Amino acid sequence: MEKINITLPDGTQREVEKGATALDVAKSISEGLARNVLAAKVNGEVWDATRPLTEDTTLTLLTWNDDEGKSTMWHSSAHLMAEALEALYPGIKLGIGPPIENGFYYDVDFGEQSFSSDDFPKIEKKMLELAREKNEYIRKAVSKADAVTYFEEKGDEYKLDLIKDLEDGSITFYTQGNFTDLCRGPHIPNTGFIKAIKLMNTAGAYWRGDENSKQLTRIYGITFPKQKELSEYLERLEEAKKRDHRKLGKELELFTFSERVGQGLPLWLPKGAALRDRLERFLKAAQKKAGYDPVITPHIAQKELYECSGHYAKYGEDSFRPITTPHEGEEFMLKPMNCPHHCEIFKSSPHSYKDLPIRYAEFGTVYRYEQSGELHGLTRVRGFTQDDAHIFCTPDQVKEEFVKVIDLVLYIFKTLDFQDFTAQVSLRDPENPDKYIGSTENWDKAENAIKEAAAEKGLKTVVEYGEAAFYGPKLDFMVRDAIGRQWQLGTIQVDYNLPERFELEYTGADNQKHRPVMIHRAPFGSMERFIAVLIEHCAGKFPLWLMAEQVAILPISEKYNEGAEALSKVLNNSDIRALVDNRNEKIGRKIRDTELKKIPYMIIYGEKEHESGELSIRKQGEGDVGSMDTKAFIELIQNEVNSQIGEFE
RNA sequence: GCCGAUGUAGCUCAGCGGUAGAGCACUUCCUUGGUAAGGAAGAGGUCACGGGUUCAAGUCCCGUCAUUGGCUCCA
Known part of the structure; x- marks a missing residue:
């Protein structure tokens, strides 16, 4: 009988009769293994475990623990x-x-x-x-x-x-x-x-x-x-259902929708607005350190702007229809992108190579007509705010700018405890080089820059060929949330198209005009989507620094309401967001309600605390954590907040 | 946009041809309580909207709007 050689993943080799199956090989190793074999990888191809092997093979037995085993099943x-x-x-x-x-x-x-x-x-x-x-x-x-x-x-x-x-x-x-x-x-x-x-x-x-x-x-x-x-x-x-941001958004009074306002147009309630504002201020502070210049642009622009950018030709039919002026019939569009506006800002004055890179940042609200069936909570809406910025730089600066943006994204992920993420590098389709705008040299340069920047930062990357936009390659961040779901958040994209269309230029050291490269980037992506993912990631229990209400003071009885109010003033003066539950309810009830609102800290305030000045502290989800004086408590909160935010260097 | 499901009080839902219901939340009163729901009373609804069938329509039929699970799309 003819024999063939089987090489197993651990490198060991076995000789079996020609025509034996992967299942036979499994049996020769152990009966238990054989009972679990769903399929086999034969020279890199997934096969039935029962298919006869006819030549020397490298063989991996696939079980339920392998993705390929699962998909076979x-x-x-x-x-x-x-x-x-x-x-x-x-x-x-x-x-x-x-x-x-x-x-x-x-x-x-x-x-x-x-x-x-x-x-x-x-x-x-x-x-x-x-x-x-x-x-x-x-x-x-x-x-x-x-x-x-x-x-x-x-x-x-x-x-x-x-x-x-x-x-x-x-x-x-x-x-x-x-x-x-x-x-x-x-x-x-x-x-x-x-x-x-x-x-x-x-x-x-x-x-x-x-x-x-x-x-x-x-x-x-x-x-x-x-x-x-x-x-x-x-x-x-x-x-996952319990964490659904639509459910938690309602329960925690973060946002709502109104039929009369319109589908896909979120209304931010005070607590949601406060949360969002805190995130924006956090990013603005980091961007200031990273050399961004904040700019502000209006919500509408002449249709001609988007004809110039090319967006109208590509998306005009599927956009909100233009707004017209009462008399002259001029047409304006709700802005679907911030970049054309930023290009116009760049054009408003001449630039030297010495000025570059220039980084314009704006929390810009954009409007896109999404198909009605696509709308979903805050993750897919018709009006949303991008934490947008456009970096205008020389082709040689692309890599360095990428590295800097990656640093910013990593800072955000770290602060908000997204530990598990991958970066998707989207490159040209090698089969269709004509699909893309911009010179081959620049594309090569940019693609290499992205790959190098990602490698330098040690990002776990997946390279996708053919996924690049027609105007440039990009790097997207996919995060995995606390229950294992994948979300696409931040994005960094190189763009050769808009500088061309808007005829952007700077004067080089050679005194000649040159075309800058544009980098679009949004570390959060959109505030709406990011907050939706954040809600689901932390199940509504935001980190302390983001909570609208950080501390609830719960007086034992109405007799202590006044003392509790005084205490809340002291805390508020130290930048701690505290509230007093002065309802005519028993302490057990107040604790329960506060727990359900996911407020991180509770202070039980009664006779004992009033007399001694030692506060009884409860932590959300943990219960009684002992007592301490007011000063120690303030330090505790401040230290926790500081350790959560960290510093962006 | 397409196919399916859903739409009743602020929230979660019951009612499915015959006088609009419950729990929670809310208001008032009683209670002033020590670590996850104290008690009583009250208020609150054009049953998404518009048509139709019927003596009678949250309830059956049609349309519209919205939500939702997918499909297609996503600058």
Whole structure:
């Protein structure tokens, strides 16, 4: 019998018979491992664990602990759901059923049959039933003609549409139980690995994402190898729901919306405005140190400005319509971007290379007509404020400026406790060099500058080719919040387009005119979005320095209201935001209400404190933390605030 | 924008053809209490808006608006 060599990830080698499978290899290591193998990575490609190996191979066994193992299982789960659906709804047609980040979906055309999420339990039950049969997923290569015949007989036009684009000889079917699907695989060995099943929701989805095509019913689901993991997943979803910024924003009285004001136009309530103001002042202080010059520009501008910038041609149709003057019929647009205004500021006077870089910063409110279905709390709105700045510099200064902006972003992330983040570097699509404006030399220079700056700062980066804007490469910061969700926040973008369009120039050392490079940057991104993410990240328990109400003084009875008021004045004079709960309520009640408002510190104030001057302190979420005098308490708060904000160097 | 769901008191929700409900919040009174809900009374609603069906409509039907889960989009 012929032998082949298997190299495992730890470098060890094994000799097995030709035609052995990854599962066989797993068995030769341990039975326990074999029971957990979902798929295998064979020379870098994910395969069925049951597919025969025919040549020397480097092999990684994939289990539930590997992302590829999970997605294989979810892909197989999509097939299992399709099998259950076919059994329960004969005659349905199937679109595509891929794994996604959390689970899988399948797009289904139910034809005349009615379907709703009320049917989920029935389907889940059927899926479990089929899973217990431990049906194997069997791979079979078919010719294009046979594939077409199969789905013609089945009458599934979607699969036929898919086959149309496939090359003869590359087509495979997978069969488990009574269900056969067009599929490139891979799959788990059998359905028995699927132990816990939950269908999540349904949604309309166009065939091939084209809104002119038929709309199918997309069913989302997720499966696990253990019931316990499903429960944990559902708990995490519950936790996310509790942290939802829309819910907390209402409870903590941060912001609201009004139908009469309009969709996607947030109204900041006093506490939310105070929070936002504190964040803005924090960034302004850092930007001052970093050499930014604050500027202020109006909310509207002549349409011509955006024709010049090119924004009108690209987005004009999907923007708020222009505002017109009463008589002359001049057209003005609500500003969708601050950059054209800043370009005009740059142009207002001549510049020498000695002036560069020039950094104009503005908390600029912009308005964009987002599709109504896209609006979502504070994360997707129609009017929002960018912590915008535009840096005008020479091509040689790009890297240094990038490094400085990264420093600023890192300072913010550190202060607000976003510890887990990655930087996405978006570069040109090497296949389509003509898509981009600006010289190849400048692009090379800028792309290298970004990569070098990111490397110098030790950022964890992901490089995406083809994700650059047509006007320049960019660096986006993706943060992971406290419960593991990813959000895109800050962005730094190089721009060759606007300096060109606005004919910006500076005089170089050679006494010639040169075109500056522009860098757009927004460390928060937008105040709205950032605050939404911050709320969800800290579950509404903001760091002390950001809290609108830092300390609640709770008098034991009305007799001590006066003393409590006096104490609050002392604290307020030391820049501590304190309030007195002077309601006619018992202390237990006041503590409870204060806890729910997430106020970080409480001072219980009664006879004992009034006499001794020693304050009884409670910390939110922790309870009684002992007593101290007023001076010590003030220091405690001030030290905590100072340690949270730190210094931007 | 498209498909589905939802819209009842400040908030969370029940009611689903026959006189608008609960809990919390709010107001007043009683109580003046020591570490997560003291007691009583009261006030509060054109049941999102506009049409229709019906003797009778939060309740059934249609439209609009908004919210929401997705899809498409995102300077």
